[in-house]
Amino acid sequence: MIGPAPVYTLRNVVLRRGGRKAGFELHVSNLVVPRSEILFLNGQSGSGKSTLLDLLAGTLAPDRAEVFEMAALGRPPLDLAALWRRRRQDAFAAVRASSIGYVLQTGGLLPYLSVVENIALTARLAGRYDPGHVRELADRLGLSRLLGLRPDRLSVGERQRVAIARALAHRPDVLLADEPTASLDPPTADRVFALLVETVERFRTTAVIASHDWSRTQATGRRTIGHALRREDDVVRAYFWT
Template identity: 50%
Template sequence: MAPSPPVYLCQGLTKRRAGGGTAFELRVPELRIAPGEVVVLQGASGSGKSTLLDLLALALRPDQAGTFSFRPEHRAAADLWRLWERDDLDGLGQLRGTHIGYVLQTGGLLSFLTARENIALSCRLLGRDPGGLIERLAERLNISAQLDKRPGQLSVGERQRVAIARALAHRPGVVLADEPTASVDPLNAARILDLFLDLVRQSGACAVIASHDWRPERLPGVRVLEHRIERDGDLTRSLFWG
Protein backbone atom coordinates (compact mmCIF):
# COMPACT_ATOMS: atom_id res chain seq x y z
CA MET A 1 0.00 0.00 0.00
CA ALA A 2 1.46 3.35 -1.04
CA PRO A 3 2.11 5.84 1.78
CA SER A 4 -0.30 8.75 2.14
CA PRO A 5 0.86 12.06 0.65
CA PRO A 6 2.43 14.38 3.25
CA VAL A 7 0.38 17.03 5.00
CA TYR A 8 3.34 19.40 4.69
CA LEU A 9 6.08 19.26 2.10
CA CYS A 10 8.77 21.95 2.45
CA GLN A 11 11.92 22.24 0.33
CA GLY A 12 14.25 25.21 0.46
CA LEU A 13 11.97 27.09 2.87
CA THR A 14 13.69 30.20 4.24
CA LYS A 15 12.85 33.08 6.58
CA ARG A 16 15.29 35.87 7.46
CA ARG A 17 15.40 38.53 10.16
CA ALA A 18 17.90 41.34 10.65
CA GLY A 19 18.47 44.06 13.22
CA GLY A 20 21.05 45.51 15.56
CA GLY A 21 23.94 44.58 13.31
CA THR A 22 23.09 40.85 13.36
CA ALA A 23 21.11 38.62 11.04
CA PHE A 24 19.19 35.38 11.57
CA GLU A 25 18.11 32.92 8.92
CA LEU A 26 15.81 29.94 9.40
CA ARG A 27 16.28 27.37 6.69
CA VAL A 28 14.34 24.14 6.09
CA PRO A 29 16.20 22.14 3.40
CA GLU A 30 13.49 19.45 3.31
CA LEU A 31 10.63 18.52 5.61
CA ARG A 32 7.82 16.01 5.18
CA ILE A 33 5.11 15.57 7.80
CA ALA A 34 2.75 12.64 7.34
CA PRO A 35 -0.94 12.47 8.30
CA GLY A 36 -1.32 11.55 11.96
CA GLU A 37 2.37 12.06 12.72
CA VAL A 38 3.62 13.85 15.85
CA VAL A 39 6.80 15.88 15.28
CA VAL A 40 8.82 17.78 17.89
CA LEU A 41 11.07 20.79 17.23
CA GLN A 42 13.86 20.95 19.80
CA GLY A 43 16.41 23.72 20.12
CA ALA A 44 17.53 26.51 22.40
CA SER A 45 15.58 29.73 22.75
CA GLY A 46 16.09 31.84 19.64
CA SER A 47 16.72 28.86 17.35
CA GLY A 48 13.69 29.60 15.18
CA LYS A 49 11.18 27.07 16.53
CA SER A 50 8.39 29.63 16.84
CA THR A 51 9.27 31.06 13.42
CA LEU A 52 8.92 27.63 11.83
CA LEU A 53 5.60 27.06 13.58
CA ASP A 54 4.32 30.43 12.33
CA LEU A 55 5.34 29.47 8.79
CA LEU A 56 3.49 26.14 9.10
CA ALA A 57 0.50 28.01 10.59
CA LEU A 58 0.37 30.20 7.43
CA ALA A 59 0.75 33.21 9.69
CA LEU A 60 4.22 34.29 8.52
CA ARG A 61 5.32 34.92 4.95
CA PRO A 62 8.44 32.99 3.91
CA ASP A 63 11.21 34.81 2.08
CA GLN A 64 11.91 31.93 -0.24
CA ALA A 65 10.66 28.42 -0.98
CA GLY A 66 11.33 25.82 -3.62
CA THR A 67 8.32 23.77 -2.51
CA PHE A 68 5.88 24.71 0.24
CA SER A 69 2.67 22.70 0.04
CA PHE A 70 -0.11 21.86 2.46
CA ARG A 71 -2.50 18.97 1.99
CA PRO A 72 -5.30 19.02 4.56
CA GLU A 73 -7.11 15.76 5.19
CA HIS A 74 -8.56 14.21 2.01
CA ARG A 75 -8.10 17.39 -0.02
CA ALA A 76 -5.91 18.45 -2.90
CA ALA A 77 -2.55 19.95 -1.98
CA ALA A 78 -2.43 23.74 -1.75
CA ASP A 79 0.65 25.51 -3.09
CA LEU A 80 1.35 27.84 -0.17
CA TRP A 81 4.27 29.57 -1.85
CA ARG A 82 2.06 30.45 -4.82
CA LEU A 83 -0.63 31.79 -2.45
CA TRP A 84 1.95 33.97 -0.65
CA GLU A 85 3.35 35.23 -3.97
CA ARG A 86 -0.17 36.26 -5.02
CA ASP A 87 -0.85 37.84 -1.59
CA ASP A 88 -3.93 35.63 -1.35
CA LEU A 89 -4.49 36.32 2.34
CA ASP A 90 -8.11 35.19 2.15
CA GLY A 91 -7.11 31.81 0.78
CA LEU A 92 -4.39 31.40 3.38
CA GLY A 93 -6.75 32.50 6.15
CA GLN A 94 -9.40 30.02 5.07
CA LEU A 95 -6.90 27.15 5.12
CA ARG A 96 -5.58 28.24 8.50
CA GLY A 97 -8.97 28.72 10.13
CA THR A 98 -10.46 25.49 8.81
CA HIS A 99 -7.61 23.01 9.09
CA ILE A 100 -5.13 24.24 11.74
CA GLY A 101 -5.36 24.49 15.53
CA TYR A 102 -2.63 26.51 17.27
CA VAL A 103 -1.71 26.37 20.97
CA LEU A 104 0.31 29.49 21.80
CA GLN A 105 2.92 29.57 24.55
CA THR A 106 0.88 32.10 26.56
CA GLY A 107 -2.49 30.52 25.77
CA GLY A 108 -3.71 33.46 23.69
CA LEU A 109 -7.19 33.39 25.24
CA LEU A 110 -9.59 36.32 24.87
CA SER A 111 -9.98 37.88 28.32
CA PHE A 112 -13.60 38.99 27.81
CA LEU A 113 -14.84 35.48 26.92
CA THR A 114 -15.45 32.60 29.30
CA ALA A 115 -13.44 29.42 28.96
CA ARG A 116 -16.42 27.79 27.22
CA GLU A 117 -16.72 30.70 24.78
CA ASN A 118 -12.96 30.65 24.09
CA ILE A 119 -13.07 26.93 23.32
CA ALA A 120 -16.11 27.33 21.06
CA LEU A 121 -14.69 30.34 19.18
CA SER A 122 -13.12 28.44 16.26
CA CYS A 123 -16.33 26.44 15.72
CA ARG A 124 -18.40 29.62 15.87
CA LEU A 125 -16.22 31.36 13.28
CA LEU A 126 -16.59 28.35 10.96
CA GLY A 127 -20.33 28.09 11.52
CA ARG A 128 -20.00 24.64 13.08
CA ASP A 129 -21.89 23.13 15.97
CA PRO A 130 -19.39 21.61 18.42
CA GLY A 131 -22.12 19.38 19.85
CA GLY A 132 -20.89 17.87 23.09
CA LEU A 133 -17.22 18.09 22.16
CA ILE A 134 -16.52 21.09 24.41
CA GLU A 135 -17.79 19.22 27.45
CA ARG A 136 -15.89 16.05 26.49
CA LEU A 137 -12.63 17.94 26.01
CA ALA A 138 -13.15 19.83 29.27
CA GLU A 139 -13.75 16.58 31.12
CA ARG A 140 -10.60 14.98 29.71
CA LEU A 141 -8.56 18.08 30.55
CA ASN A 142 -10.11 18.40 34.02
CA ILE A 143 -11.48 21.91 33.46
CA SER A 144 -15.22 21.18 33.51
CA ALA A 145 -15.66 23.30 36.64
CA GLN A 146 -13.87 26.24 34.98
CA LEU A 147 -15.95 26.53 31.78
CA ASP A 148 -17.97 29.55 32.91
CA LYS A 149 -14.96 31.46 34.27
CA ARG A 150 -12.95 34.05 32.38
CA PRO A 151 -9.20 33.59 31.81
CA GLY A 152 -8.30 36.03 34.62
CA GLN A 153 -10.00 33.70 37.08
CA LEU A 154 -7.99 30.67 36.00
CA SER A 155 -4.54 29.40 36.97
CA VAL A 156 -1.77 29.30 34.36
CA GLY A 157 -2.23 25.55 33.95
CA GLU A 158 -5.99 25.88 33.56
CA ARG A 159 -5.58 28.58 30.91
CA GLN A 160 -3.20 26.34 28.99
CA ARG A 161 -5.69 23.46 29.11
CA VAL A 162 -8.41 25.77 27.79
CA ALA A 163 -6.05 26.76 24.95
CA ILE A 164 -5.50 23.09 24.11
CA ALA A 165 -9.26 22.45 24.07
CA ARG A 166 -9.78 25.49 21.82
CA ALA A 167 -7.16 24.24 19.35
CA LEU A 168 -8.91 20.86 19.08
CA ALA A 169 -12.57 21.91 19.21
CA HIS A 170 -13.07 22.47 15.46
CA ARG A 171 -11.47 19.07 14.71
CA PRO A 172 -8.48 20.35 12.71
CA GLY A 173 -6.27 18.04 10.69
CA VAL A 174 -3.16 19.82 12.02
CA VAL A 175 -2.36 20.94 15.57
CA LEU A 176 0.62 23.23 16.23
CA ALA A 177 1.87 23.97 19.74
CA ASP A 178 4.53 26.48 20.78
CA GLU A 179 6.10 25.46 24.12
CA PRO A 180 2.64 24.52 25.44
CA THR A 181 3.91 23.65 28.94
CA ALA A 182 6.69 26.24 29.33
CA SER A 183 4.81 28.35 31.88
CA VAL A 184 3.58 25.43 33.98
CA ASP A 185 5.34 23.70 36.88
CA PRO A 186 7.08 20.40 35.96
CA LEU A 187 4.44 18.09 37.50
CA ASN A 188 1.54 19.81 35.74
CA ALA A 189 3.61 20.13 32.56
CA ALA A 190 4.06 16.35 32.37
CA ARG A 191 0.34 15.76 32.93
CA ILE A 192 -0.70 18.38 30.36
CA LEU A 193 1.77 16.98 27.81
CA ASP A 194 0.46 13.43 28.24
CA LEU A 195 -3.15 14.61 27.92
CA PHE A 196 -2.34 16.77 24.91
CA LEU A 197 -0.59 13.97 23.02
CA ASP A 198 -3.38 11.52 23.89
CA LEU A 199 -6.07 13.89 22.62
CA VAL A 200 -4.13 14.67 19.43
CA ARG A 201 -3.67 10.97 18.66
CA GLN A 202 -7.32 10.22 19.34
CA SER A 203 -8.33 12.98 16.93
CA GLY A 204 -6.12 11.57 14.16
CA ALA A 205 -4.52 14.98 13.57
CA CYS A 206 -0.87 15.45 12.87
CA ALA A 207 0.95 17.68 15.35
CA VAL A 208 4.08 19.81 15.36
CA ILE A 209 5.24 20.81 18.84
CA ALA A 210 8.08 23.18 19.76
CA SER A 211 9.96 22.55 22.99
CA HIS A 212 13.43 23.17 24.32
CA ASP A 213 13.26 20.90 27.37
CA TRP A 214 11.14 17.82 26.62
CA ARG A 215 13.08 14.58 26.82
CA PRO A 216 12.58 12.48 23.66
CA GLU A 217 12.58 9.27 25.71
CA ARG A 218 9.35 10.48 27.34
CA LEU A 219 7.68 10.75 23.95
CA PRO A 220 7.34 7.28 22.39
CA GLY A 221 6.26 7.32 18.78
CA VAL A 222 7.26 10.95 18.32
CA ARG A 223 9.76 12.11 15.68
CA VAL A 224 12.28 14.77 16.71
CA LEU A 225 13.46 16.85 13.75
CA GLU A 226 17.15 17.15 12.95
CA HIS A 227 18.53 20.54 13.90
CA ARG A 228 21.80 22.41 13.45
CA ILE A 229 23.04 25.95 14.15
CA GLU A 230 25.63 27.53 11.85
CA ARG A 231 27.39 30.87 12.31
CA ASP A 232 28.99 32.89 9.55
CA GLY A 233 30.21 36.27 10.78
CA ASP A 234 27.17 38.24 11.91
CA LEU A 235 24.77 35.68 10.43
CA THR A 236 23.27 32.92 12.57
CA ARG A 237 21.62 30.21 10.50
CA SER A 238 19.29 27.63 12.06
CA LEU A 239 18.37 24.53 10.06
CA PHE A 240 15.52 22.10 10.73
CA TRP A 241 14.90 19.09 8.50
CA GLY A 242 13.41 15.64 8.51
Protein backbone atom coordinates in the same frame (compact mmCIF):
# COMPACT_ATOMS: atom_id res chain seq x y z
CA MET B 1 -0.74 1.04 -2.33
CA ILE B 2 0.07 4.74 -2.16
CA GLY B 3 -0.66 6.24 1.23
CA PRO B 4 -2.18 9.64 1.95
CA ALA B 5 -0.18 12.73 1.03
CA PRO B 6 1.96 14.22 3.81
CA VAL B 7 0.31 17.15 5.56
CA TYR B 8 3.36 19.38 4.95
CA THR B 9 6.09 19.13 2.37
CA LEU B 10 8.82 21.80 2.42
CA ARG B 11 12.01 21.86 0.38
CA ASN B 12 14.65 24.59 0.23
CA VAL B 13 12.58 27.15 2.11
CA VAL B 14 14.26 30.29 3.49
CA LEU B 15 12.79 32.94 5.77
CA ARG B 16 14.75 36.01 6.86
CA ARG B 17 13.97 38.21 9.83
CA GLY B 18 14.97 41.85 9.36
CA GLY B 19 14.97 42.24 5.56
CA ARG B 20 18.09 42.17 3.37
CA LYS B 21 20.39 42.81 6.33
CA ALA B 22 18.80 40.03 8.33
CA GLY B 23 20.51 38.95 11.49
CA PHE B 24 18.53 35.70 11.52
CA GLU B 25 17.64 33.22 8.79
CA LEU B 26 15.56 30.07 8.92
CA HIS B 27 16.47 27.34 6.42
CA VAL B 28 14.36 24.24 5.77
CA SER B 29 16.22 21.87 3.46
CA ASN B 30 13.64 19.06 3.42
CA LEU B 31 10.77 18.74 5.88
CA VAL B 32 7.95 16.21 5.56
CA VAL B 33 5.20 15.94 8.19
CA PRO B 34 3.28 12.65 7.71
CA ARG B 35 -0.46 12.54 8.35
CA SER B 36 -1.70 11.56 11.83
CA GLU B 37 1.78 11.66 13.38
CA ILE B 38 3.18 13.75 16.22
CA LEU B 39 6.56 15.35 15.54
CA PHE B 40 8.50 17.22 18.20
CA LEU B 41 10.54 20.31 17.53
CA ASN B 42 13.33 20.59 20.09
CA GLY B 43 15.80 23.39 20.66
CA GLN B 44 16.79 26.10 23.09
CA SER B 45 14.86 29.33 23.42
CA GLY B 46 15.60 31.71 20.56
CA SER B 47 16.60 28.93 18.18
CA GLY B 48 13.88 29.50 15.58
CA LYS B 49 11.21 27.06 16.77
CA SER B 50 8.48 29.70 16.97
CA THR B 51 9.48 31.08 13.57
CA LEU B 52 9.11 27.65 11.98
CA LEU B 53 5.69 27.17 13.58
CA ASP B 54 4.58 30.61 12.36
CA LEU B 55 5.75 29.61 8.88
CA LEU B 56 3.72 26.39 9.03
CA ALA B 57 0.71 28.31 10.37
CA GLY B 58 0.91 30.83 7.54
CA THR B 59 1.43 33.86 9.75
CA LEU B 60 4.91 34.44 8.27
CA ALA B 61 5.79 34.33 4.57
CA PRO B 62 8.95 32.63 3.24
CA ASP B 63 11.45 34.71 1.28
CA ARG B 64 12.20 31.75 -0.95
CA ALA B 65 10.57 28.34 -1.35
CA GLU B 66 11.20 25.63 -3.92
CA VAL B 67 8.36 23.52 -2.47
CA PHE B 68 5.94 24.53 0.27
CA GLU B 69 2.75 22.46 0.20
CA MET B 70 0.02 21.58 2.65
CA ALA B 71 -2.50 18.78 2.10
CA ALA B 72 -5.46 19.36 4.40
CA LEU B 73 -7.70 16.35 5.01
CA GLY B 74 -9.88 15.61 2.00
CA ARG B 75 -8.19 18.20 -0.21
CA PRO B 76 -5.46 18.00 -2.85
CA PRO B 77 -2.08 19.51 -1.85
CA LEU B 78 -2.20 23.29 -1.75
CA ASP B 79 0.81 25.16 -3.15
CA LEU B 80 1.42 27.64 -0.33
CA ALA B 81 4.56 29.02 -1.99
CA ALA B 82 2.46 30.04 -5.01
CA LEU B 83 -0.17 31.64 -2.77
CA TRP B 84 2.50 33.76 -1.09
CA ARG B 85 4.00 34.77 -4.44
CA ARG B 86 0.54 35.86 -5.64
CA ARG B 87 -0.12 37.59 -2.30
CA ARG B 88 -3.17 35.42 -1.71
CA GLN B 89 -3.10 35.67 2.07
CA ASP B 90 -6.90 35.38 2.07
CA ALA B 91 -6.73 31.86 0.66
CA PHE B 92 -4.19 30.81 3.26
CA ALA B 93 -6.27 32.42 6.02
CA ALA B 94 -9.24 30.28 4.98
CA VAL B 95 -7.11 27.12 5.16
CA ARG B 96 -5.75 28.17 8.55
CA ALA B 97 -9.24 28.81 9.97
CA SER B 98 -10.56 25.43 8.88
CA SER B 99 -7.54 23.14 9.12
CA ILE B 100 -5.02 24.45 11.70
CA GLY B 101 -5.18 24.74 15.48
CA TYR B 102 -2.41 26.81 17.05
CA VAL B 103 -1.46 26.81 20.75
CA LEU B 104 0.64 29.90 21.46
CA GLN B 105 3.15 30.16 24.31
CA THR B 106 0.97 32.74 26.05
CA GLY B 107 -2.31 30.87 25.53
CA GLY B 108 -3.94 33.91 23.91
CA LEU B 109 -7.34 33.51 25.61
CA LEU B 110 -9.90 36.31 25.31
CA PRO B 111 -10.37 37.74 28.82
CA TYR B 112 -14.02 38.72 28.34
CA LEU B 113 -15.14 35.20 27.36
CA SER B 114 -15.77 32.30 29.71
CA VAL B 115 -13.78 29.08 29.47
CA VAL B 116 -16.47 27.34 27.42
CA GLU B 117 -16.81 30.37 25.13
CA ASN B 118 -13.05 30.50 24.60
CA ILE B 119 -12.95 26.78 23.78
CA ALA B 120 -15.85 27.06 21.33
CA LEU B 121 -14.50 30.15 19.55
CA THR B 122 -12.52 28.42 16.80
CA ALA B 123 -15.38 26.00 16.10
CA ARG B 124 -17.90 28.83 15.82
CA LEU B 125 -15.63 30.80 13.45
CA ALA B 126 -15.15 27.70 11.29
CA GLY B 127 -18.89 26.90 11.30
CA ARG B 128 -18.29 23.59 13.10
CA TYR B 129 -19.63 24.24 16.58
CA ASP B 130 -20.49 20.95 18.28
CA PRO B 131 -21.44 21.29 21.98
CA GLY B 132 -20.79 17.59 22.55
CA HIS B 133 -17.27 17.83 21.15
CA VAL B 134 -16.55 20.91 23.28
CA ARG B 135 -17.74 19.10 26.41
CA GLU B 136 -15.67 16.03 25.53
CA LEU B 137 -12.51 18.12 25.09
CA ALA B 138 -13.18 19.90 28.37
CA ASP B 139 -13.64 16.56 30.12
CA ARG B 140 -10.50 15.04 28.59
CA LEU B 141 -8.45 18.04 29.68
CA GLY B 142 -9.94 18.28 33.17
CA LEU B 143 -11.79 21.54 32.57
CA SER B 144 -15.43 20.56 33.11
CA ARG B 145 -15.77 22.31 36.47
CA LEU B 146 -14.24 25.53 35.11
CA LEU B 147 -16.44 26.15 32.06
CA GLY B 148 -18.25 29.18 33.48
CA LEU B 149 -15.14 30.99 34.71
CA ARG B 150 -13.21 33.79 33.00
CA PRO B 151 -9.47 33.33 32.25
CA ASP B 152 -8.41 35.61 35.11
CA ARG B 153 -9.85 33.06 37.55
CA LEU B 154 -7.66 30.27 36.22
CA SER B 155 -4.16 29.08 37.03
CA VAL B 156 -1.47 29.19 34.34
CA GLY B 157 -1.81 25.44 33.78
CA GLU B 158 -5.59 25.70 33.46
CA ARG B 159 -5.28 28.49 30.91
CA GLN B 160 -2.89 26.38 28.85
CA ARG B 161 -5.33 23.47 28.89
CA VAL B 162 -8.12 25.81 27.73
CA ALA B 163 -5.86 26.98 24.89
CA ILE B 164 -5.25 23.36 23.87
CA ALA B 165 -8.98 22.59 23.92
CA ARG B 166 -9.71 25.71 21.85
CA ALA B 167 -7.09 24.71 19.28
CA LEU B 168 -8.80 21.32 18.87
CA ALA B 169 -12.45 22.43 19.07
CA HIS B 170 -12.92 22.86 15.31
CA ARG B 171 -11.41 19.41 14.63
CA PRO B 172 -8.38 20.76 12.76
CA ASP B 173 -6.29 18.54 10.57
CA VAL B 174 -3.13 20.04 12.10
CA LEU B 175 -2.19 21.13 15.61
CA LEU B 176 0.80 23.43 16.10
CA ALA B 177 1.85 23.96 19.73
CA ASP B 178 4.57 26.38 20.80
CA GLU B 179 6.12 25.48 24.17
CA PRO B 180 2.70 24.58 25.65
CA THR B 181 4.20 23.71 29.06
CA ALA B 182 7.14 26.14 29.28
CA SER B 183 5.66 28.32 32.03
CA LEU B 184 4.42 25.46 34.20
CA ASP B 185 5.99 23.79 37.21
CA PRO B 186 7.33 20.28 36.43
CA PRO B 187 4.45 18.20 37.88
CA THR B 188 1.82 20.36 36.14
CA ALA B 189 3.87 20.35 32.92
CA ASP B 190 4.00 16.54 32.99
CA ARG B 191 0.21 16.29 33.34
CA VAL B 192 -0.58 18.91 30.68
CA PHE B 193 1.97 17.46 28.25
CA ALA B 194 0.59 13.93 28.67
CA LEU B 195 -2.98 15.20 28.20
CA LEU B 196 -1.97 17.06 25.05
CA VAL B 197 -0.33 14.01 23.47
CA GLU B 198 -3.19 11.74 24.54
CA THR B 199 -5.84 14.10 23.15
CA VAL B 200 -4.03 14.54 19.83
CA GLU B 201 -3.65 10.75 19.50
CA ARG B 202 -7.31 10.16 20.27
CA PHE B 203 -8.53 12.53 17.56
CA ARG B 204 -5.79 11.40 15.11
CA THR B 205 -4.61 14.96 14.59
CA THR B 206 -1.29 15.66 12.90
CA ALA B 207 0.81 17.66 15.35
CA VAL B 208 4.07 19.59 15.48
CA ILE B 209 4.92 20.44 19.09
CA ALA B 210 7.82 22.74 19.98
CA SER B 211 9.58 22.21 23.28
CA HIS B 212 13.00 22.83 24.81
CA ASP B 213 12.41 19.96 27.24
CA TRP B 214 14.33 17.12 25.57
CA SER B 215 13.68 14.55 28.28
CA ARG B 216 9.89 14.98 28.17
CA THR B 217 9.66 14.69 24.39
CA GLN B 218 12.12 11.80 24.15
CA ALA B 219 10.09 9.85 26.69
CA THR B 220 7.19 9.70 24.21
CA GLY B 221 9.26 7.78 21.67
CA ARG B 222 8.07 10.09 18.89
CA ARG B 223 10.20 11.45 16.07
CA THR B 224 11.85 14.85 16.34
CA ILE B 225 12.56 17.38 13.63
CA GLY B 226 16.28 17.78 13.01
CA HIS B 227 17.69 21.15 14.04
CA ALA B 228 21.01 22.99 14.03
CA LEU B 229 21.85 26.58 14.94
CA ARG B 230 24.97 28.22 13.48
CA ARG B 231 26.51 31.68 13.23
CA GLU B 232 27.81 32.25 9.71
CA ASP B 233 29.01 35.59 8.28
CA ASP B 234 27.46 37.54 11.18
CA VAL B 235 24.10 35.87 10.54
CA VAL B 236 22.48 33.34 12.87
CA ARG B 237 21.03 30.56 10.74
CA ALA B 238 18.58 27.95 12.03
CA TYR B 239 18.42 24.76 9.98
CA PHE B 240 15.50 22.29 10.14
CA TRP B 241 14.91 18.94 8.42
CA THR B 242 13.30 15.52 8.78
